[in-house]
Amino acid sequence: MPPPRRDLCIVLFDLKASSQRQLYRALLKICSSNYFTGSKNLLHLVFVNCSKTDNRVHSINRKRYKFIKEINREGLPFDLVSIYNKFQLVETEATESSNWKEALRVAIQIIDENDVPNIVSNQILFLTDLTYSSPSDENLMNIAHDLKKHDVFLYIVGPDVQLPKPITNFEEVQKIMEDIASNEANENVKELKTLMNEKAHIIISDVKLGVEYFFNYKNSFGTQPWPVPLTVGTRITFPIETSKLMNADKGLELVPDKEEMRPTMVYVSAENSTKIYNADDVRTGILRHGKFIPISENKMFQSKTERMFDLVFITRIDSIPEYMMKGPNNYTVIEKQGSSQQAFQCLISRLERKKCCVIARRVYNTGTKVTYMALIPNSAKNCLRAVELPYGNEVPFEWMEEKPCKKEEVLEEVTNYLDSITIDSSKCGLNCSMTPNVVNSIGNRVLFNMATDKLINEQLSLDQIDYNVFETGINSSIGLDLRTRWPSRESVPLKKDENEDELIDSDPDEYF
Incomplete structure (x- = not known):
C-alpha cells in the first residue's frame, strides 16, 4: 500500500x-x-x-x-x-x-x-x-x-x-x-x-x-482523476481525465467506544407488522398481474453496463434549461497528461464558437447507474465543464425558460451598490473574506473547541480567535448614492374618522 x-x-x-x-x-x-x-x-x-x-x-x-x-x-x-x-x-x-x-x-x-x-x-x-x-x-x-x-x-x-x-x-x-x-x-x-x-x-x-x-492556502490534495476516455462512435477517442471540482463536507462522525451490535433482520407481513416469518419460509420473487413469480437468483436485476463516457449528441447550450444544470455534481474534463493529440482543443474551440455543448452518457464503474452529463466548453481554461443532468423520473417537471424581457435602463447607482456588496468584485466595500476557498466551514468549529477543552480538561477559550465571517465591516458610505435617488415621502398624520365617535356612542345591537 x-x-x-x-x-x-x-x-x-x-x-x-x-x-x-x-x-x-x-x-x-x-x-x-x-x-x-x-x-x-x-x-x-x-x-x-x-x-x-x-x-x-x-x-x-x-x-x-x-x-x-x-x-x-x-x-x-x-x-x-x-x-x-x-x-x-x-x-x-x-x-x-x-x-x-x-x-x-x-x-x-x-x-x-x-x-x-x-x-x-x-x-x-x-x-x-x-x-x-x-x-x-x-x-x-x-x-x-x-x-x-x-x-x-x-x-x-x-x-x-x-x-x-x-x-x-x-x-x-x-x-x-x-x-x-x-x-x-x-x-x-x-x-x-x-x-x-x-x-x-x-x-x-x-x-x-x-x-x-x-x-x-496550500497545494490541494486533489482527487484521483477518472481516466476513461470520451468516445464518439467506435473510431474516435479523446484521451481525457475527469475530476470532481468540489467534494461535499461530510462532517464529523461519532465513533462508539465498543463495537455496535448489528441489528437482526426479520421478515414481517406487509399487512400485519406483528406477524413475523422465518427466513427459511421466505421466497424471493415479483408480483405481476396478481400472480407471484418466484426468482431463484438476482442476477437478472443486476446492471451489466461497462465503464464508458460516450458522446450521445451535440446541442445548443441555450436549449438546456439552466435549472437542470445545477448539480448535483460538477466536474472538469481536461486532456490527459502526455497526450499529443490536438483534437480535444479543436473540439473545445469549435463547441464554443457554435455555442454548443456535448451530451454524454457516463458509467462510472462496471454495474453502476448510467448518468447523463452536459459538457460545456471553456477555452480560457482549455477544458470542458461537466454537470450531471436529471434523466427520466429525476426530472422534476417540464418547464421552458421564458424569453428575456425587454431591456430596461439600469441606474448606475444600482450597479455600483451591487458591486460594493459583491465579495469578489474589485469595488467591494465589505471588509470580509467570506468565500469557501479562503475560510473554513464553521460547522465543526464549535465541536473542535469543546472537544479540546474536554480532552485537555481546561477552559482554553479557543473561540476567541475564531474568525467571524459575518463581520463585514460595512459602513454608511455603501449605498449612499442609491439612497439619494429614492424619492422622499413626507409622513402624513392619519385623519380621525368623523363617524368614529358616533359608532362608539351608538347601541351596538342595532348593527347585528
Missing part, C-alpha cells in the same frame, strides 16, 4: 511574542483540527527566542542560530495532548533573543532533509509578532530562493498589519501582500515585505485570519 499523501508543517513559535496567549490558542486550534479529523500530516515544533539552543543548523555553525530549539527532530502527527504538555514545561523558562531569519533557515533545513514521501505541501508557520529579534547577516534573498525551490508556503501569523483589501482569491495574494500596511517602527516587518517581490508563497496576517489561511 503506498504511503498516504500528507502535508509537512514546521511551526516556529516565538516565546517572546507580546500576543503569545493568542498565538498559543492558534497553535492548539490547528492541532485540534488535525487531531480530531485523523489527519496524517506531520509536524515539527521549533521554539524561537528560547533560553536553550538545540537545532541541526547550529550543530554545523556554532557561532550562529542560537536560542532556537527543535522540540522533535522527526516529523510527528499532530498530537494535541503532547503539544499542550510541552508548552506547560516552557511557561516558566527564561527567554533570549534569536533572529527570525535564522529561524526560517532552520525550518528550511528541516524541509531540505525530509525524506518522507508523498508530501503535498511544505508549510512553515511562524507564530510571532516580529518584535524581538537579534541582528544577523543571514541573506534574505537566499531564503527566498530556497522557499521557491521547495515550493514552501510561509505564514507569518501575529504581526500588527492591515491588508489593503480582503483576500477573496489566493491568486491575488502576492499583489495584496505588496501593499500591506504595518507599524513603521517594526523594522523586521518592513524587511520581510521585501520577500513579496520574489514571487514566493508568503502571507502575513493577524491571528484570526492567519489560521484560516493556513488551512486553505
Whole structure:
C-alpha cells in the first residue's frame, strides 16, 4: 500500500511574542483540527527566542542560530495532548533573543532533509509578532530562493498589519501582500515585505485570519482523476481525465467506544407488522398481474453496463434549461497528461464558437447507474465543464425558460451598490473574506473547541480567535448614492374618522 499523501508543517513559535496567549490558542486550534479529523500530516515544533539552543543548523555553525530549539527532530502527527504538555514545561523558562531569519533557515533545513514521501505541501508557520529579534547577516534573498525551490508556503501569523483589501482569491495574494500596511517602527516587518517581490508563497496576517489561511492556502490534495476516455462512435477517442471540482463536507462522525451490535433482520407481513416469518419460509420473487413469480437468483436485476463516457449528441447550450444544470455534481474534463493529440482543443474551440455543448452518457464503474452529463466548453481554461443532468423520473417537471424581457435602463447607482456588496468584485466595500476557498466551514468549529477543552480538561477559550465571517465591516458610505435617488415621502398624520365617535356612542345591537 503506498504511503498516504500528507502535508509537512514546521511551526516556529516565538516565546517572546507580546500576543503569545493568542498565538498559543492558534497553535492548539490547528492541532485540534488535525487531531480530531485523523489527519496524517506531520509536524515539527521549533521554539524561537528560547533560553536553550538545540537545532541541526547550529550543530554545523556554532557561532550562529542560537536560542532556537527543535522540540522533535522527526516529523510527528499532530498530537494535541503532547503539544499542550510541552508548552506547560516552557511557561516558566527564561527567554533570549534569536533572529527570525535564522529561524526560517532552520525550518528550511528541516524541509531540505525530509525524506518522507508523498508530501503535498511544505508549510512553515511562524507564530510571532516580529518584535524581538537579534541582528544577523543571514541573506534574505537566499531564503527566498530556497522557499521557491521547495515550493514552501510561509505564514507569518501575529504581526500588527492591515491588508489593503480582503483576500477573496489566493491568486491575488502576492499583489495584496505588496501593499500591506504595518507599524513603521517594526523594522523586521518592513524587511520581510521585501520577500513579496520574489514571487514566493508568503502571507502575513493577524491571528484570526492567519489560521484560516493556513488551512486553505496550500497545494490541494486533489482527487484521483477518472481516466476513461470520451468516445464518439467506435473510431474516435479523446484521451481525457475527469475530476470532481468540489467534494461535499461530510462532517464529523461519532465513533462508539465498543463495537455496535448489528441489528437482526426479520421478515414481517406487509399487512400485519406483528406477524413475523422465518427466513427459511421466505421466497424471493415479483408480483405481476396478481400472480407471484418466484426468482431463484438476482442476477437478472443486476446492471451489466461497462465503464464508458460516450458522446450521445451535440446541442445548443441555450436549449438546456439552466435549472437542470445545477448539480448535483460538477466536474472538469481536461486532456490527459502526455497526450499529443490536438483534437480535444479543436473540439473545445469549435463547441464554443457554435455555442454548443456535448451530451454524454457516463458509467462510472462496471454495474453502476448510467448518468447523463452536459459538457460545456471553456477555452480560457482549455477544458470542458461537466454537470450531471436529471434523466427520466429525476426530472422534476417540464418547464421552458421564458424569453428575456425587454431591456430596461439600469441606474448606475444600482450597479455600483451591487458591486460594493459583491465579495469578489474589485469595488467591494465589505471588509470580509467570506468565500469557501479562503475560510473554513464553521460547522465543526464549535465541536473542535469543546472537544479540546474536554480532552485537555481546561477552559482554553479557543473561540476567541475564531474568525467571524459575518463581520463585514460595512459602513454608511455603501449605498449612499442609491439612497439619494429614492424619492422622499413626507409622513402624513392619519385623519380621525368623523363617524368614529358616533359608532362608539351608538347601541351596538342595532348593527347585528
